[in-house]
Amino acid sequence: IAGITQAPTSQILAAGRRMTLRCTQDMRHNAMYWYRQDLGLGLRLIHYSNTAGTTGKGEVPDGYSVSRANTDDFPLTLASAVPSQTSVYFCASSAKPNTEAFFGQGTRLTVV
Amino acid sequence: GESVGLHLPTLSVQEGDNSIINCAYSNSASDYFIWYKQESGKGPQFIIDIRSNMDKRQGQRVTVLLNKTVKHLSLQIAATQPGDSAVYFCAEIVRNYGGSQGNLIFGKGTKLSVKP
Numbered sequence: 001i002a003g004i005t006q007a008p009t010s011q012i013l014a015a016g017r018r019m020t021l022r023c024t025q026d027m028r029h030n031a032m033y034w035y036r037q038d039l040g041l042g043l044r045l046i047h048y049s050n051t052a053g054t055t056g057k058g059e060v061p062d063g064y065s066v067s068r069a070n071t072d073d074f075p076l077t078l079a080s081a082v083p084s085q086t087s088v089y090f091c092a093s094s095a096k097p098n099t100e101a102f103f104g105q106g107t108r109l110t111v112v
Numbered sequence: 113g114e115s116v117g118l119h120l121p122t123l124s125v126q127e128g129d130n131s132i133i134n135c136a137y138s139n140s141a142s143d144y145f146i147w148y149k150q151e152s153g154k155g156p157q158f159i160i161d162i163r164s165n166m167d168k169r170q171g172q173r174v175t176v177l178l179n180k181t182v183k184h185l186s187l188q189i190a191a192t193q194p195g196d197s198a199v200y201f202c203a204e205i206v207r208n209y210g211g212s213q214g215n216l217i218f219g220k221g222t223k224l225s226v227k228p
Contacts, residue, residue, distance in 0.1 A: 004155075033216070040220065042218045042220040043218040045216065045217075048215060090156070092155075099144075100146060101146075101216055102158065103148075103156045103157070105153075105154060105155050106153075106154070
């Protein structure tokens with residue numbers, strides 16, 4: 001089934017540990033995004049990539065890094081997790097920037 | 113900073129009635145708007161979009177209205193069904209001045225509950 005796959009579905013992580021959230025899409029979309037969703041704050045953009053090989057910072061990039069080595073994959077890394085990074089993380093993609101984005105099912109991350 | 117917001121955080125309607133979910137935006141430079149539906153435990157799902165050169169767009173049972181004069185966006189759902197129960201988000205594309213990247217900026221969401 002075409003779409004976006006995120007892994008893991010959920011994770012409990014000790015503070016200070018490094019963690020990579022995986023995101024893969026098979027729609028050959030150029031643009032990809034990472035959002036975090038927190039109650040009362042909605043969805044906030046962490047990082048984005050307009051095309052393979054390029055990335056940019058969103059609204060809340062601190063503590064996160066991304067890479068875009070190819071079209072399909074857009075991993076999000078937390079170098080040293082902190083409790084404030086407890087959230088639900090959504091990966092999304094769009095055929096090109098500034099168009100309709102399709103979302104994955106999310107990764108629920110708890111940092112303790 | 114400029115932001116997208118919603119007038120009502122929760123909305124409860126009777127099955128079969130029409131629902132109207134409102135959204136205010138403050139950035140006059142935004143030129144593309146999207147409504148998303150998010151069911152519990154799932155990612156946001158595209159419902160309908162509208163560009164700033166339009167004031168109305170219709171889909172299946174849904175209509176989006178855009179009033180650029182007052183910077184207001186609404187989503188109308190006709191004959192609301194239990195399956196419409198979800199959180200609805202409006203989102204706008206805000207172009208970063210000096211760059212070409214427009215990022216989707218989401219409002220905080222409205223929870224729609226449909227009573228049978």
